Amino acid sequence: MYLPALARDLYKSQKEVEGIEKQLQETTEAAGQEKLKDQLRQAKAELAQLNKVMEGRKEQSRASANKPRFPF
16 A cells, blocks of 8 residues: 555544544433444544554565665
């Protein structure tokens, strides 16, 4: 996956989590809170997955930078 696109997805996911957390704080009815808690759990799982992918891409970039281009 292209790194800038991954960074955009990560940013969108972070904003989604923040938005759901804000809605959860403002909601008073129990049924609405349960629905938002489920959405928050899913959004946090997606955010964690994107973070892992981003960290993997960073590690891969550092590793490839140290490799010689032409083996002797």
